[in-house]
Amino acid sequence: MATSEARIEDYRHGKVPRQLRERQLLELAEALFAERGYAGASMEELARRAGVTKPVVYELFGSKDGLFEACVDRSVKRLAADIATAVRAESEPEARLRAGGLAFIRFAAGNRVAWDLMSMGGRFAEQARSVRSSQAALISELMAEMAAEGTDQHELEVAAHAVNAAYEGVAHWMWAHPEVPIEQVADWIAELLIPGLRRFT
Amino acid sequence: MATSEARIEDYRHGKVPRQLRERQLLELAEALFAERGYAGASMEELARRAGVTKPVVYELFGSKDGLFEACVDRSVKRLAADIATAVRAESEPEARLRAGGLAFIRFAAGNRVAWDLMSMGGRFAEQARSVRSSQAALISELMAEMAAEGTDQHELEVAAHAVNAAYEGVAHWMWAHPEVPIEQVADWIAELLIPGLRRFT
DNA sequence: AGACCTCGGTTACCGTCAGTAACCTACTGG
DNA sequence: CCAGTAGGTTACTGACGGTAACCGAGGTCT
Numbered sequence: 170m171a172t173s174e175a176r177i178e179d180y181r182h183g184k185v186p187r188q189l190r191e192r193q194l195l196e197l198a199e200a201l202f203a204e205r206g207y208a209g210a211s212m213e214e215l216a217r218r219a220g221v222t223k224p225v226v227y228e229l230f231g232s233k234d235g236l237f238e239a240c241v242d243r244s245v246k247r248l249a250a251d252i253a254t255a256v257r258a259e260s261e262p263e264a265r266l267r268a269g270g271l272a273f274i275r276f277a278a279g280n281r282v283a284w285d286l287m288s289m290g291g292r293f294a295e296q297a298r299s300v301r302s303s304q305a306a307l308i309s310e311l312m313a314e315m316a317a318e319g320t321d322q323h324e325l326e327v328a329a330h331a332v333n334a335a336y337e338g339v340a341h342w343m344w345a346h347p348e349v350p351i352e353q354v355a356d357w358i359a360e361l362l363i364p365g366l367r368r369f370t
Numbered sequence: 371m372a373t374s375e376a377r378i379e380d381y382r383h384g385k386v387p388r389q390l391r392e393r394q395l396l397e398l399a400e401a402l403f404a405e406r407g408y409a410g411a412s413m414e415e416l417a418r419r420a421g422v423t424k425p426v427v428y429e430l431f432g433s434k435d436g437l438f439e440a441c442v443d444r445s446v447k448r449l450a451a452d453i454a455t456a457v458r459a460e461s462e463p464e465a466r467l468r469a470g471g472l473a474f475i476r477f478a479a480g481n482r483v484a485w486d487l488m489s490m491g492g493r494f495a496e497q498a499r500s501v502r503s504s505q506a507a508l509i510s511e512l513m514a515e516m517a518a519e520g521t522d523q524h525e526l527e528v529a530a531h532a533v534n535a536a537y538e539g540v541a542h543w544m545w546a547h548p549e550v551p552i553e554q555v556a557d558w559i560a561e562l563l564i565p566g567l568r569r570f571t
Numbered sequence: 572a573g574a575c576c577t578c579g580g581t582t583a584c585c586g587t588c589a590g591t592a593a594c595c596t597a598c599t600g601g
Numbered sequence: 602c603c604a605g606t607a608g609g610t611t612a613c614t615g616a617c618g619g620t621a622a623c624c625g626a627g628g629t630c631t
Binding site (some may be wrong): 171206207208209285288289292295298301306316323324326327328330331332333334336337339340341342345346349357358360361362363364365366367368 | 382389407408409410486489493495500502506524526527528529531532533534535536537538540541543546547550555558559560561563564565566567569
């Protein structure tokens with residue numbers, strides 16, 4: 170990392186550059202949302218924790234929804250990057266799926282805060298849907314590699330969504346069973362899904 | 371149905387029995403939540419639609435959360451009943467899973483209101499988790515029928531959660547693709563999952 | 572030097588809504 | 602006729618999302 174990370178403490182007399190303030194608020198907001206839930210988190214408190222007042226937050230994010238979406242966006246990007254990296258490390262389709270799945274599970278296990286953020290449905294159903302779709306698109310791509318030419322596009326999409334959801338659902342299960350190693354879990358899911366996916370080849 | 375359904379209109383001068391009022395409010399609340407989302411739905415408006423005032427709602431449900439949970443509970447029970455009925459109609463394990471899956475998909479397709487209610491995460495994460503768990507328990511039961519004796523209990527649970535989540539995830543996909551018949555979708559998922567499930571037998 | 576701009580920030584307010592305390596009133600049974 | 606109660610209302614509080622208006626330190630142009 171060449172450019173040293175700027176810190177808030179360097180700006181003693183208030184007056185922190187917008188970009189830095191934004192990063193600071195995003196980090197605090199992520200923690201706050203995870204800690205209190207969407208409804209329970211108050212803009213006032215976020216501002217207080219950052220040592221500023223409400224209008225500052227509103228100028229940067231527009232609204233509470235805007236702030237939340239920004240947080241989710243951040244997490245989604247991190248997750249997508251993690252998966253992409255893991256997938257790129259392998260070359261065989263099946264190995265890529267296993268690697269992607271493991272990365273997914275790992276992320277869920279190691280970033281519960283971010284994870285909880287992303288799986289908040291409710292009024293953010295639309296956003297959640299688009300997250301899932303892009304996730305599924307990623308999987309579709311993986312599957313398209315190994316799919317025969319004549320495969321029905323809809324069926325492929327459905328399978329991709331199913332695969333994505335399966336991992337997602339199991340991630341929830343994991344929280345209740347920390348004693349089970351995640352590699353084991355990832356393996357079980359892969360073992361469950363791969364046989365059914367083979368018919369696409 | 372022997373006992374005739376009591377209706378609100380029969381009680382011209384206010385004074386409606388609590389039980390009936392409760393049913394009425396639950397139905398209106400379900401619609402309202404679906405229409406406006408949790409945050410957007412106001413207790414005031416619900417009361418107005420029912421022709422009463424807020425404290426009536428509060429006496430019956432305690433809080434907005436309480437009302438919401440009651441709504442979800444109602445939907446969950448309906449879904450579980452639907453699935454149980456469908457499953458009971460078959461005898462072969464594989465056919466039962468297919469039937470259960472189809473019932474699941476059918477419910478999602480025909481009760482979007484209830485469905486949306488159930489998949490609202492956020493502050494209701496705990497409730498959502500318990501719903502999923504009981505759902506998965508149902509599937510576990512199904513799978514236990516066809517599972518060999520020595521099967522790892524954890525693996526079975528994981529698979530059950532994965533199967534449940536897969537159906538759930540695809541239900542979301544369906545909304546965006548109403549042109550695809552639900553039987554087709556249900557079949558695709560079954561085809562995807564069953565091969566992987568066979569290793570339990 | 573002084574006029575001026577702008578950037579980061581504050582004070583003080585509004586409207587909405589969950590939740591509650593206190594009160595009202597038509598029936599019902601003794 | 603009186604008491605109890607079941608169903609309901611009025612009128613309020615407190616919290617919170619969101620906003621208008623203002624402020625002051627620093628740099629820049631003439």
